[in-house]
Amino acid sequence: MNEIGGWRLSKKLGSGGNGIVRLAQKGEQKGAMKILRYDSPKARNRFHDEVMSMRLCADIPGVLPVLESQVDPDEPGQKWFVMGLVKLLTDQLSDRSGLRTVVQAFAAYAETLAAMHQLKVSHRDIKPDNLFFYDGGWAVGDFGLATFQGKKAVTGGGRKIGPIYYLAPEMLNDPGNADERCADVFSLAKSLWVIATGQHYPLPGSYDLDHSAFRIGSYLSGERGVIELDRLIASATAFEPSRRPSMKLVGEELRAWLAPNVEISMPTNIDFKEHIAAIEQWQHSRARAAKSQKVRDEAIRSLTNRLSDYLNSPLSNLKNLIEKSLGITTTINKNPKCGFLELRVEVPADQDRLAFIILILDLNCESFPAVNLQGRIILEWRNKAGFINLIWKRCYEFIENGADEPIKIDTLRAEMTEATLKALSETLSLIIPSHKIEHKPKLVRIKVHDEKGDMLSGVSLRFIDSEGITLAAAKTANGIVEVALPTLKNVVIFVAHGSFNSTVVTLPDENLLVVLNGDPRSRSMICGGSWVSLAGLKGELAFVHDEIEGGIHRLYVHLKELSGNSGAPGAVDLSIGKPVRLKDNAGRVAYMTPRAVIGDNYLIDFEHAGDL
Structure with missing residues (x-):
């Protein structure tokens, strides 16, 4: 066989379980043609899948291209495809x-x-x-x-x-x-x-x-x-797959x-x-030298102290800047309940109700020496409804004392400073607006699309006032929705979709553009006041938001036929922006993260640990 599909074949380059590879040329173009060795339904399907997976990844740099193919398992004739010559x-x-x-x-x-x-x-x-x-x-x-x-x-x-x-x-x-x-x-x-x-x-x-x-x-x-x-x-x-770093982290x-590396000059030329x-x-x-739990705990304690000391400096600078500029109370806490380092900014609000901008740095060492350092900024507005919102979140993975550790930490230092100042500005605009907002009815027109610019249908939007009352609820059609509201003052919009992460709009205007992002595992939903279920898991959840003494708000979720964070079914405390591991009786796992809450309204992000 000297020619297939217009490609002239010459020497054999190799062979595998499913095919033979030969040098092929069509005109001036050279390639490697893989020819199906066995003709059976299973072999044809596997051959077809090989080409489909390469074509699915064709836009990814570093994936060997398919130049031409004939692999349809339902069509007669020889099955083959031509790859780039490597x-x-x-x-x-x-x-x-x-x-x-x-x-x-x-x-x-x-x-x-x-x-x-x-x-x-x-x-x-x-x-x-x-x-x-x-x-x-x-x-x-x-x-x-x-x-x-x-x-x-x-x-x-x-x-x-x-x-x-x-x-x-x-x-x-x-x-x-x-x-x-x-x-x-x-x-x-x-x-x-x-x-x-x-x-x-x-x-x-x-x-x-x-x-x-x-x-x-x-x-x-x-x-x-x-x-x-x-x-x-x-x-x-x-040995345990969950303890391995992601492929993305390996590349980083x-x-x-x-x-x-920065070269250090030596006084003498000595070759070591x-x-x-x-x-x-x-x-x-x-x-x-030792692998005991005690040694591991000491290594984690040393890492925590080292990161705490290193990150405390930018937090102190940020604290001084805010206090000098605005004259408001700002504190730094070490080892707070919800993280290992925290910056808390007290924002004055009306009616003797306080608001706080809280920057939390949280360290997860479950897969040590692979480490997850998370920074998140939360608005906690202790008004009647208790509005708590995740404003910013970043997660960085690195190997303890690895080459990427200082790069990731320095990036977090820069990002958290910029994000805190931006969050403070937005919070002041929400709680103490610089201009008077009219109370007359408004017609709000909202467009929602993804990161690629594609308009999204079926996006759920809930319009909530500062007392936790739902003013309206709607879904987009072809990416657009129009809603009549009695006012825009202190209105918060929860936005969710079954294939994207959620978002919150705190300062809406009459014409609004919302962009949702996510990956193939992303989901989000708006819920509250009743039992709900997560797609792919058998079981139900009921979210609770209580006000405790002094305007402090407590968040938790009741689980039915589900366990949370590897514990027994029942009530699990929640922190905004912090995931909870859920597992049903069939062993399926999902991670659920509360994004925001106001009154009985919860905004939830979740993703599955596997393809359910």
Whole structure:
């Protein structure tokens, strides 16, 4: 067979379980044609799925392109497709490429895979043989095992999926219930270790850095920074999938590792190169000599104190600026109930009711040494209805003492200062408006679209006054809704949609544009006053908002046939902007986050831990 689909075929480039690959040329264009080896319904469906997954990810940099194909399983004839002509990763790298070039390649692979995960596509076959160099950049190929929504061929239960030497443990016996994104992280980390060390195969299991055989420095002499890579690989190969970093975090850590270091001038020209790896290994061995819970707790306590000391400085500067400019009370609290550091700004309000702008910094070390540092700003207006609103939220993941830690913390420092000042300005405009708002009726016209500019239908909007009374409720048609209101003074609008995160409008005008954002797992809803259910979970929730003595408001949720935060069913306390883990009797999990509350009205965001 010398020609297929106008492509002239020549030498064989390789073969796999489902096809043979040959060099192909049409005119001046060259490519690699993969031809289906076996003609069966299952084989045709798998071949079709491979091309569909690549086309689904065609806009992602680093995905090997499909130049032409004939893969429709329902049409007669030979099945084939043509890919770009590539070089293997191992062929592109030379003996003198060095560790930096290896990390550059794997940072690019991680970014490509992270973008695929955002589209709910998992590769499931990551190994060095499927990592390539194409058209001047690093590319991921061979999507024969990739999974995505609408896939025709489904692997039967109990069958392992993926490359055996690089396979995550959960993919051996129960791939149907595994999170394949976590498995991709595991396989990429194993591949990085193999290429970095020059070994033929990865060592089995999770990487225990107390043993020298797992450490990159045992195979490389004089390379700086191998300990940071070792920490990342150890975290990414954790036995428990939930303890591995996301693919996005892997890419960020590798990019941070590549960032240039500031050179320090030395008084004399002394070459310590041959000792660097040995010293780093010695320091690492000392730091991780014991694995007891006591040692882990001490490491977390040390991290908390270090971050608290570092972040206290910008908070103090912010406190002084607000007090000097406005003359209002501002306090900094360490180890508050809802976070490890807090800035509280007291905003005077009418009728002897106070309002507070609260900046909370919260540290989550459940997956230590992978750390989640969250900053959020909350408006707490202690009026009659008790309006509490999440104004700003950012989450940063990093490996403790990893290359990306200082970058993420400095970014948070800058963002939280700007966001606090902006939140304070908006709050003053809401609570103490600088101009008189007329009480006559208003016709409000609202447009709602997503981040791409597409108008959204079925968006729920609830218009609520400062006493918690619902003035109107409506849904958009073709992205637009018009509502007549008695006034715009102290009106808050809750906005929610079944496929996007929610938002709150606190200073509406007569013509309003609202933009909703989210990812494939995002959901939001408006509820209050009755039992509700979350899509995909069996069970019900009832949200409660009580005023305690002194204008303090208590938020909690009652659970029916659900457990919250790994506890028993019943009542669970809520904090605005802080997720609650929900699990039903079938083992399905979702994360529910209260976004805002006023009176009996709750605005809720939630996302599923898996595809339900």
